[in-house]
Amino acid sequence: MRRFIDLHIRAPEEPDGIQVMLRLAARLGFRGVGLSQGETPHRDLKELAAGMGLDLVSRVDLIPRNTGELTAALRRLRRRFEIVAVECRSKKIARQAAKDHRVDILSFPFSPSRRGRIGLDRQEASLASQANCVYEINHSDLLYLDPVDRSRLIGMMRREVGNARRFDVPIVVSSGARTPLQMRDPRGLAAVLTLMSLDDEVGLDAVSRNPERIVKANRGKLDPGFVAPGVRRV
Numbered sequence: 001m002r003r004f005i006d007l008h009i010r011a012p013e014e015p016d017g018i019q020v021m022l023r024l025a026a027r028l029g030f031r032g033v034g035l036s037q038g039e040t041p042h043r044d045l046k047e048l049a050a051g052m053g054l055d056l057v058s059r060v061d062l063i064p065r066n067t068g069e070l071t072a073a074l075r076r077l078r079r080r081f082e083i084v085a086v087e088c089r090s091k092k093i094a095r096q097a098a099k100d101h102r103v104d105i106l107s108f109p110f111s112p113s114r115r116g117r118i119g120l121d122r123q124e125a126s127l128a129s130q131a132n133c134v135y136e137i138n139h140s141d142l143l144y145l146d147p148v149d150r151s152r153l154i155g156m157m158r159r160e161v162g163n164a165r166r167f168d169v170p171i172v173v174s175s176g177a178r179t180p181l182q183m184r185d186p187r188g189l190a191a192v193l194t195l196m197s198l199d200d201e202v203g204l205d206a207v208s209r210n211p212e213r214i215v216k217a218n219r220g221k222l223d224p225g226f227v228a229p230g231v232r233r234v
Helices: 017-028 044-051 067-080 091-099 112-118 122-130 147-166 186-196 200-205 209-222
Strands: 005-010 032-036 055-062 083-087 105-107 134-138 171-174 226-228
Touching: 005 017, 005 055, 005 134, 005 171, 005 209, 017 032, 017 044, 032 209, 044 055, 055 067, 067 083, 067 091, 083 209, 091 105, 091 112, 091 122, 112 147, 122 134, 122 147, 134 147, 147 171, 147 186, 171 186, 171 200, 171 209, 186 200
Parallel strands: 005 032, 032 055, 055 083, 083 105, 105 134, 134 171
Antiparallel strands: none
16 A cells, blocks of 8 residues: 655645645545745644644755855754755755755756756766655646746656656655645646656655655654664664
């Protein structure tokens, strides 16, 4: 049985908005949700989510302006969150994030004009593979573009997915939702990869096994007994 996880939901501004989104995620068939909450995880939400049958995963999305800012943020926040994602807005940041073991997820701007200069290339994919970094596609990036820009973005994503698969970089498909209207069921998210000429099983892995592996690995690293991969203090 697959355990579906939407690894990227953004906390809405409305006071009760997150409860609505968590409740909808459970109804859509997810068993886990990655909630991006700024730089302070709201740990009280874990109990709320658990009551809905959801495993809440704490996540922070970094948008650094330069590599120095990225390094400082990773040093400050890595052990506060179960998932650390970086939105790469320049090639220098993309290269640095791809090779840093403290980064879990690489994402890129949805604007085709910017994505064409920055998107995941072979060098970044090679670095990400060595650092056990994941490449993420957000479904919401495709929702509000006009047909021409949407087609351009899908073409860019297809190249990036090809680079990721060439170097065995895991792929995660998330909603990236800011509102309930942007949320999709697990198979709806998985279907995005059919646009990249990949089969259904690859898409389903991108919303189940791949996010589940990264969450499990990171929770192990955050355990007080963790020393290094394969080494624990007892």
